[in-house]
Amino acid sequence: MDQNIIIGAMTALITPFKNGKIDEKGYENLIKRQIKNKIDAVVPVGTTGECATLTHDEHRICIEIAVSVCKNTSTKVLAGAGSNSTHEAVGLAEFAREHGADGILSVTPYYNKPTQKGLYLHYKAIAKAVSDIPVLLYNVPGRCGCEVETDTIIKLFNDCENIYGVKEASGNIDKCVDLLAHEPRLIVMSGEDAINYPILSNGGKGVISVTSNLLPNYTSKLTHLALDNKFLEAKKINDEMYNINKIMFCESNPIPIKAAMFIAGLIESLEYRLPLCEPSKENLIKIEKIMKQYDIKGF
Template identity: 80%
Template sequence: MKKSIYGAMTALVTPFKNGKIDEDGYEKLIKRQIKNGIDAVVPVGTTGESATLTHDEHRICIEIAVNACKNSDVKVLAGAGSNATHEAIGLAEFAQNCGADGILSVAPYYNKPTQEGLYQHYKAISKSVDIPILLYNVPSRTGCDILPETIIRLFNDCDNIYGVKEASGNIERCVDILAHEPKIYLLSGDDAINYPVLSNGGKGVISVTSNLLPDQTSALTHYAMQNEFLKAKEINDKLYNINKVLFCESNPIPIKAAMYIAGLIDSLEYRLPLVTPSSENLKKIESIMKTYDIKGF
């Protein structure tokens, strides 16, 4: 059986202070995740503003996550993707050498490779490291769609590629993949359909909402994985409004605003070209947050 990282996972935000990574704040956020039942943290994915971090900052975030999780059962699935294969390999090798448990590798963005190009890209990454690799398909952001047949081909041909974070928002795509290869670990990358994905055989979630509500996201995921689907759906329904408002603008704009409102990050800072939400959306976020019990540190 392939080594795998699954369950309730959080796509971590990256807090900034005066334009730099708030390293102490980042560690506190991760320890809060550990305290509230999350199985793995995912530093420097899309939610972590990886596209605007320097490579040095990217590595710092991975190091902090590994150190924060060292004396716990929580795994680190490090973001280590790029649209240049050699850069993706470099980040993957760093993550492995640093002690990450696995890597999340986003589809190459902007340059629009063919399916054969995607296959060769991921095969090269797979050969460069031994730790588990989770593919990350998010075509709305990358302009590139890893098709089910390519995902299955990679799963069958590469010993350490164990699954995919599917963030197309298309539940039929999830059904398609698992119908043709039920051994793949398919994880939901879209909070709005976490429950449908889990109830169809998904092996977990990589959530944005769990930055704010790790305890509830963890409970939803664990109930579903224990076949307690009615309990899972009840939580999923309660999370609907917050899931919706956290995507009222481009991720991670709303979730960072929510974290700031909740007192979980000290400064509401983004890297340009991302900016703070409109005043109207800030009011919506704050209003909906009042209906949830948000755990502090």
């Protein structure tokens, strides 16, 4: 499985809407822009992709588009395939594998607040169902109401050959240190843009970024410098990105990033799925002001 694992600079893709439906052509163009800017993998239909409000058919369409656009390129597809229901998560994972995704990103089951045993059994079932492609766990307690503890992550890593690591989005750098101190073979990916550099410099192997929807070239350069052990150069980019990384979370993700993409002319319309809605006028002004500090490349 080592040769198949997915690391490096990754983008948690937004899902553009047009007149209430997925803007499929717009989605294709966004992915092509990511490929052009040397992103190692795109991540369709994660939290940033508003997966919680997509129908299952829409979820599948996004995966199919991502796989089609990335075919015959060096950019891989790590497909979002999580749910609060294990059988639904397994079904999405199987669909992604059957339709050519290179790997699976599976978010912690939300709302149910399962025990650590329940989380272990949930992820084990997913890993077993798609045993021939890599699976990345996704720990984001702030969104899901529960956390995959260090011991559980390590047990899953040791017991399931295709579970290769975790997207760590708790915002807790201590958790990343804890994981790698106890299991240095584990792949830890940053899921929190503000601390991308600290995680990479501690041994993380990549990032799954929200900001890279807007600035894929910055994110790619930062990540690849860090992976090449050029930490001072990587830190400089991380420092440059601090303001944009912070403002992208002034309201619930993906509200700010979609607004920024619209302001930059990268999506045709600013549409969300309720209960998500447009940012406040005050935050919209702040987002636009900070965006002026950066060179945002178009298509």
